[in-house]
Each structure stands twice: as C-alpha cells, then as structure tokens.
Amino acid sequence: MSGHSHRTPDGFAAQAREALGDRTLTQAMRRVTDLFAERRAAALETVPDWQELRQQARAIKLHTLARLDHYLAQFAGAAAKNGAIVHWAEDAAAACRIVGELAQVHRATRLVKSKSMATEEIHLNAALAAAGTEPVETDLGEWIIQLAGEMPSHIIVPAIHKTRQQISELFVDKLGVAPSDEPTVLAAEARERLRQHFAEADMGISGVNFGVAETGTILVLENEGNARMTTTLPKVHVAVMGIEKVIPRFADLEVFLRLLPRSGTGQHLTSYQSLLTGPDVGVPGRAGQGPRELHLVLLDNGRANIAVDETMRETLACIRCGACLNACPVYQSVGGHAYGAVYPGPIGAILTPQLQGMHQAAALPFASSLCGACKDVCPVQIDIPSLLLELRKRAVEGEAPGAAPAKRAAFEALTWKLWAWFVRSPGRYRFAAAMARLGDKLPLVKRLLPPMRAWASSRALPRLAKRPFRAGHKDGGS
C-alpha cells in the first residue's frame, strides 16, 4: 500500500476505511499493539511506585512548560558553554534551512540520521534530498520506511504496519538480496549496509529525548546503537530538539528514564542512553571521543503557541513513548497512516490540529470514542480525552473568539440547535419523542436518515419502546 502522499489529517474517515480493507495491515496492527501492551503491563509490575512516578513526571513537565522561556535560556546558555552551537528555528522551513546550510558549510554529502520525530515533523529528509544530500536513516525501522518511500506509522515503531514478509520483498526489490523472511538474516543485511554508511558519513543528524537545562546535556535513547554511532562517528553532529524537550535538572532524568522505556517498549531501560554534553573540544585524554562540532537546532514550529494556551499546554508534556497508540482501540484497528499526519494515534489527534492548524486537521479530534485508555497509560498523565473534547469544541465554535469555525456543516449545526431546543424543555422533549415514535413505524424514515443508515450498515437498529418509562410515572413518585 503506497501512494500515501495524498493522505491528509482531514481525510481520516476515508483513510481509515482504506486501512480496514487491508487485512494484512489490520491483523499486524492488532498483533503488535497487543504485544506492546502486554510488555508494558509486565514492565510496570516491577515498579511499585508507578503512580507516584507519573505524578512526579507530570509535575516536572508542567512546571517547566509554564516557565519555558526561562529554562530554554538556561539550557541554551549551558549548551553554548559546553561548546555546542545553538540555533533557534521558528518553523519547519527555518529548521530545514539551518540543517541544509550546515551540510553545505561542511561540504557534507554523506549524511546519516538516527530516529527522530521532530525531523519527521519538519520533513527534513525531503528538504535535504532537494539539495542532493538526503540522509540515510539508520534506525532499522526508519530505514525500511525510507526504502519503501513511506511515512512512519508509529512514534517509536515506525514500520509497525509492515510484516516480515513485506520487508523481505522490499529488500529483494530495493537491495537485490536473496529472499528470506528470517528476521536475523534481514537484520544482518541491514547492518552490513548501514555500517558502510556510518564509516563514510561526514554529518550525523539526531533527535533529542530530553535536554537538561542546568547542564546543557542532551539525552538520546535507542536500542540499536545506531544513534550512538550517528552522534559520535561523523565529525559534525546536528541534533534537532523540540523546545518542549527541556527539563530543569539532571536528576529529573531519573524519573523519565524509569517511565519512558517501560511505557514505550516495555523495557526496563533502552539498550543505549547517550548523554551528550558538548563536542570533542580536544580535552587531553578525551580527544577523539565525539564530533568536533555539535549543533543544537531548537525547534518551535507551533510549540510556543501551545505553551501559552493554558488549557492545551499539557499536550507538550508528551515524551513520545507511544503507549497511547498501543492502547487506543482506534489506532489498533486502523494503524497510523489513517491519521494522515506524522504524529498518529491519540497524541497525534491532539497534537496535529495544534501544530498544523484546525483548518486542515479538524477531523482528528473526532477520531476517538473517548474511551480514555490513552489517559490511563500515559506516563505523564496527559488528560487526552479532555483535550480532545476541547479541540472538538474549538473545531465547531472557532479556535479564537470571532474566528470562523474551522469545521461546521451548517446542517449539523442546525440539527444540534434543534436538538437542544427540544431537549431543554420537558414538554418539547415529550413531543419530539412522540414524533419519533411515529417515525419509528415508518421504515422509510430510517432508511433515509444518514445516522440511521450509518448505524444500520453494520448493526440492527434499536427500537423505541412502545411507551417511554415516564408514561408510567406521571405522578412524580415511583
């Protein structure tokens, strides 16, 4: 299933239908999300103070987000003192321009990159490809997606939608290797190719999981060692970091390191944690242990606006673990591509409309049954259902006072107006119910009303009771 470029956030309904028609995809999604949920549950059992940890993490994040300018300034200052070069990118275009110029200045043509959602968000690969220097993705999943010319469908498991069989076919097609659906054979093939890219690379690009304000340190978490090599082998390392990734103290990492791997992959700790505090500045005894230059690109791209919106601010507390995706029955059913955006699932449904604007993503807050499973598993207790509801209201009523509603079908608005007029008065409510009973006797009515038709497409229609409960309770007693 390719031809994904036409997908948009507002195309969710059609894209979800398309996904549901793909049995291989739906079965793979169910299997893998179940597996991750089980692993997460098992990993939690080793942490008796899980709920307190979540509260601590939430408190740290909300504290920081309320003083984001302060902590960002502290972080940038500390990083600069360590010898890193800090760049501020207001939006995606600025960030791509900065990275592109760095590649130019260093005459870097062979770029490697480790997994990063921020660079996906700004479509960095496409921008660099236009300049002839597309980086090679070195995370196995990301590399598979890059070979296939697709978008990731999960925050931490980008190729979650692909089966072993499909990956084998892709390798045969793109790399000319012998067919095999043995994971170790496929991984060995990937390792062989990627090692070559590492050896030749003259610039490495990574994301950032956490940026520590007091020390200017960045932390990159991963399992394959590819991020370690991306950030240490090439002579130039460029790290793209969303401004919400900053946390105040080094000691705060302890809280997040206990929460993130367990929530994401069900691991107690990721295989690699790279703490990077400045470039190799030739300190005797430590020379040669890293890149000669470290650039930090601090990315806003709509985040500052979310940070000043007190109702929505907690969206930025997300640490990108992906637990809400694995727990979400909608995501489990349709996968990530249906969301038509870089960030899928529950977190994507609240983040995308805020980053891209409600005018092109108003469908996403409605792509949820509001079951609340996302909130239950979120390691920083983001109240996703409440934020979905707030965004639904904004989609209907307009984002700012006086602004035109982003998504309001006139007929739908009229329907709800009428509904409220009938239901807020007992007399009119009784009248409407009586009329509905007449309608219930006419099968044609049911076939014509779109909601009824949608319901009946897969489910038997409920019948109104012959007499409502209230008919037997006119006296007010029971």
Added chain:
Amino acid sequence: MPAPRPSRDVALFATCLGDQLFPGVVEATVTVLERAGCAVRFDPRQTCCGQPAFNSGYWREARQVARHFLDVFERADAVVAPSGSCVAMLHRFPQLFADEPDVAARAAALAHKTFELSSFLVRELGVTDLGARFDARVGWHDACHGLRELGVRDEPRTLLAAVQGLELVELRTRESCCGFGGTFSVKLPEVSTAMLDHKLDEVMEAPIDVLAAIDGSCLMQLHGRLERRGARVRTMHLAEVLASR
C-alpha cells in the same frame, strides 16, 4: 415480609436513552433501589444530561440542556442513574461551564451527589446482596466512562457475586471499548464496527449466555451487532440481572 425502612431518598435519573429505548432497565433500577431500602422519586421534568452535544463539540447547546438538568436535580439528596456515562458527564459540567464559575460550582456540588447505580449500592449504601437469582453464565463488559472516569470496576462484580445461580465469566477484552462513543458510532461506522467486532469475536466464542454492562448505550451497540451476526448471546443491563428472582 415488611418493607425495610427507606434509608435514602433517591431522585432517579432515567437517562434519555433509558426513558425512550429501555424503560425495562429503568423499571429494574427502581425495583433494585427499592429492595435496597430507598424511596425512589422520578421527576418528569427531566430529559437529558447534554452529553451528545458536548461530545460533538456543540458546547453552547450542551450548556442549555445541562442547565435544565441542574434545575431539575440540584435539590435532590442523591441522584442515581443506570449509566456510568451519563454520571461521568456530570463530572464534565465544570469543564463545560468553565466561563461561568457560579454554575460550575453548582454543577460540582450536584456531581458530588450523583451516582451510577452499582457504585451507589455498594459504596454509598453498603448493599451487596439484593436477593437476586439468575441462572446463567454472564460475561461482563466494563463500560469505559464508568471504568475510567468513575472507577467502577469492583462494584458490579461484588453485586453479581451475590446473585444465586449466576456464573461470572471474565473476558480477556472486558475493558476494551465497544466502539459506541456517541456520534462516533455513526460518523465513523466502519471504525466503530471494527472495535465492536474485536470484542464480539471473543464474546461469541466465550461460554456465556448473557453479556451485561452498566450502560444502555454500550448494550445497544453490542446487541445491534450480535443480532446482525446471528449470535445467541443476549445483552442485559446490570439492573435487569439484579432485579431477577
């Protein structure tokens, strides 16, 4: 046997769905509450809590209906509804009336004394055995809003455990959403049905006669698909099970 002295005055919130679609569930709720020693009153001015409009983004319309709900119920000692979802909506009123602190405060006070049936019986009254008898194997569906917004998990099980002849069967997908989600079920019917089928695939294989829950809306969704798939499993509201003798 003389009736026990009323221990609580209860204002019954039938819910619009219960009133219009499932009066039998509401009757059973009254029966159960009276057996638990409550004096139950039904105020016929009641209509709906406003949730359908609220969840659809039409908060202005939701506020109009929620205001009416406040007017009808705020003088009650305790409000009880055979639904977790509608009661959870009461807890959303402060969010709905965020711009009107006085109404939000009234709403918060009302939410504090509004209860879902099983939690009212077990937590408020301390009643666990209603003398019910129901010979069947029952699978339980943990309705989302009751489970995650009100913390209703043990209460229905405690009540079911006391029902003679009833065998409770715990399903692997007991906490999986049925896919109803209000207008979600008709706006994204294919997704809603995929979620529903995931659950029913287990339900239809499970050794159960009845699938039960605390919410009529979930049961409407579950029943509609079970019927379409030609399953023999029946759906019942908890109140109906507890009222059986």
